[in-house]
Amino acid sequence: EVQLVESGGGLVKPGGSLRLSCAASGFTFSSYSMNWVRQAPGKGLEWVSSISSSSSYIYYADSVKGRFTISRDNAKNSLYLQMNSLRAEDTAVYYCARYNTATAFDIWGQGTMVTVSS
Amino acid sequence: DIVMTQSPDSLAVSLGERATINCKSSQSVLYSSNNKNYLAWYQQKPGQPPKLLIYWASTRESGVPDRFSGSGSGTDFTLTISSLQAEDVAVYYCQQYYSTPLFTFGPGTKVDIK
Numbered sequence: 001e002v003q004l005v006e007s008g009g010g011l012v013k014p015g016g017s018l019r020l021s022c023a024a025s026g027f028t029f030s031s032y033s034m035n036w037v038r039q040a041p042g043k044g045l046e047w048v049s050s051i052s053s054s055s056s057y058i059y060y061a062d063s064v065k066g067r068f069t070i071s072r073d074n075a076k077n078s079l080y081l082q083m084n085s086l087r088a089e090d091t092a093v094y095y096c097a098r099y100n101t102a103t104a105f106d107i108w109g110q111g112t113m114v115t116v117s118s
Numbered sequence: 119d120i121v122m123t124q125s126p127d128s129l130a131v132s133l134g135e136r137a138t139i140n141c142k143s144s145q146s147v148l149y150s151s152n153n154k155n156y157l158a159w160y161q162q163k164p165g166q167p168p169k170l171l172i173y174w175a176s177t178r179e180s181g182v183p184d185r186f187s188g189s190g191s192g193t194d195f196t197l198t199i200s201s202l203q204a205e206d207v208a209v210y211y212c213q214q215y216y217s218t219p220l221f222t223f224g225p226g227t228k229v230d231i232k
């Protein structure tokens with residue numbers, strides 16, 4: 001079964017750090033670009049970051065640039081998001097999603113909740 | 119960046135009736151080289167992740183009921199649910215993937231039963 005499972009969310013104080021993980025299974029992880037997308041409580045979807053299949057190309061939304069770092073380990077079929085200098089406005093459910101050139105974000109994880117609060 | 123807008127913000131439709139959601143992009147998402155519109159539609163039910171319904175503006179993802187259809191080209195797109203079912207209550211988002219990887223989503227349209 002094709003699956004993405006996120007972990008690592010939790011409660012963190014403003015200015016703190018958190019590392020999210022996304023474990024992939026059921027497909028050739030190393031062949032796909034991967035993304036993080038977040039959704040603040042009661043709000044819409046916001047693309048956060050993208051990494052190409054071989055990590056050669058990395059992109060960030062302006063809202064997280066300089067604070068978040070995306071990475072992947074193809075040997076472990078895993079995607080990561082290191083989040084530093086967290087702010088209250090980073091509070092959201094964070095989803096990892098597989099990008100397919102033809103079909104856009106065709107596989108999504110269940111999400112992991114990040115709450116930034118003192 | 120390409121800005122996506124959707125209308126209406128929400129709508130309530132009787133069971134079995136048609137629901138129509140509009141999506142507009144601030145610039146064309148049509149690639150002239152392959153004549154494909156890089157526009158996708160997602161359905162998100164409460165407490166669940168988004169689910170891909172439609173890609174290339176009009177191609178239904180495998181397993182998606184044929185009451186869901188997408189149309190449009192360039193900057194104007196429509197998602198139609200031909201006969202609303204109770205399980206279709208959700209928020210629907212459009213997304214452009216033309217300006218990869220700067221993906222942008224529309225703000226969403228909430229569909230309820232009247």
